[in-house]
Amino acid sequence: MGSSRLPGKVLLKLDKTNTILDYVISQLKNCKSLDKIMIATTNLEEDKIITNFCKKNKITCFEGSSDDVLDRYYQCAKKLSITTIVRITSDCPLVDPNIIDKLIYEYTNNSFDVVATHNPHSFPIGVADIEIFSFSLLEKIWNDAKKLSEREHVTLYFYNNKNKFKIFNFKNNENLSKIKLAVDRNTDFELLKKIISQTKKRPILLEDILKILKNNPKFLKINSNFVPNEGLKKSLEEDKKFGF
Numbered sequence: 436m437g438s439s440r441l442p443g444k445v446l447l448k449l450d451k452t453n454t455i456l457d458y459v460i461s462q463l464k465n466c467k468s469l470d471k472i473m474i475a476t477t478n479l480e481e482d483k484i485i486t487n488f489c490k491k492n493k494i495t496c497f498e499g500s501s502d503d504v505l506d507r508y509y510q511c512a513k514k515l516s517i518t519t520i521v522r523i524t525s526d527c528p529l530v531d532p533n534i535i536d537k538l539i540y541e542y543t544n545n546s547f548d549v550v551a552t553h554n555p556h557s558f559p560i561g562v563a564d565i566e567i568f569s570f571s572l573l574e575k576i577w578n579d580a581k582k583l584s585e586r587e588h589v590t591l592y593f594y595n596n597k598n599k600f601k602i603f604n605f606k607n608n609e610n611l612s613k614i615k616l617a618v619d620r621n622t623d624f625e626l627l628k629k630i631i632s633q634t635k636k637r638p639i640l641l642e643d644i645l646k647i648l649k650n651n652p653k654f655l656k657i658n659s660n661f662v663p664n665e666g667l668k669k670s671l672e673e674d675k676k677f678g679f
Contacts, residue, residue, distance in 0.1 A: 436481045437501070438526075440620050440665075445525045446484065447624060449631050455618055456488060458528035458631075465532040465638040468539040469521060475511040477501035503586045509577040512570050520573060522566040522589065526618045528627060531641045534563045538605055542567040547603040549593050557607040560663075561617030562641050566590050572600075584670035615661045616644065622658035629654050 438444045445456045453461070456474075463472050473495040476485040482498070489496035497514065499507030512520055521539065523530055534552070542550040549572070552563040568590070576585075580592040593600050618624050631639070633647045648654055 436484060437477075437479065438619075441618065441624060444618055444624070446488070447618075449528060449624075449628055455528045455624075455627075456485070456525060459523065459525055459530065460492065460494065462528070462530050462532055462638050463523065463535070466535050466539075467532075468536045468543075471495065473497065473511065473515065474525070475499060475507050477507070505577055505580055505586045505589050505592075508589050509573055512573055518570050520566075520568055520570065522568075524564055524617070527561040527564050527616070528618065529562055529616050529630070529639050529644060530564065531562050532638055533640055534558070534605075535565055538563075538565050538567055541603060541605060545603065546601065548572055548600040549590070549602045550605060551590075551602065552605045552607075554594060554602060554604045556612035556663075557610045558641070559611045559614035559616050559644070561615060562644065563605075563607070564617060568593075582674050584674050587670050588666075611645075612663075614648070614655065615658055619665065620658070620661070623661070626654060626657040629657065 436443050436445065441447075446454045448454050449458055460472060463469060474485065474489050475497045476482045477500065478498040479501050482501075486496050486498060495515065497507070497511035499510050508520070508522075511517075519542070521535065523535075538550050538552065541547070549566060549568045551566040552558055576590075576592040580586055582595075585592045585595065593602060615623060616627065616630075618627060629651070630644060630647050633651065634643055636643055
């Protein structure tokens with residue numbers, strides 16, 4: 436709820452009844468390969484509303500550190516005895532369940548340490564921001580990550596130390612990374628509302644989104660001036676202040 440760029444964003448309504456978090460959960464419920472959905476929020480008073488959302492919707496919820504997100508992830512997975520983590524961020528209301536299932540297949544049937552989609556991005560940002568890794572690997576980076584940025588951005592340690600891990604980047608056939616469908620600012624929120632208003636189909640898949648954007652090319656101008664990895668860049672600047 437404490438987003439600096441769009442306060443309270445996860446509970447903003449994308450249509451008359453459903454919030455960003457409702458859409459994330461709804462999309463994930465259409466995955467065939469997920470065993471359980473859980474939300475790792477903070478222990479701040481302002482985020483009690485998310486805990487209450489989880490209780491109301493019968494979703495497992497964990498409260499942890501607001502700054503050390505890596506610790507929050509680790510403590511959540513440890514407490515709930517999770518062996519394999521499929522990481523989804525809560526600002527991606529149109530994350531594609533079919534793509535998640537494809538990534539889980541790659542992870543399950545190969546010997547990769549990490550399966551992801553953004554190293555580099557080729558899908559629209561927010562449609563396939565997915566990472567899969569084991570609890571044992573999460574425990575390793577929880578012990579080893581020292582930089583503030585690596586504590587705030589759960590999996591950054593992987594990509595800062597690529598030589599230590601076997602990372603598979605699942606690519607889209609076409610590079611669509613100039614399309615942003617994750618919600619960081621109000622312009623992103625407005626674009627998502629426009630897209631959702633154009634279809635009653637659920638879940639909304641990447642192919643549906645691309646059809647809508649093809650029929651409504653002006654939509655992409657709404658947030659075309661987005662800055663890639665804006666939050667990460669801010670964290671890296673904080674690292675410098677503390678000598679990392």
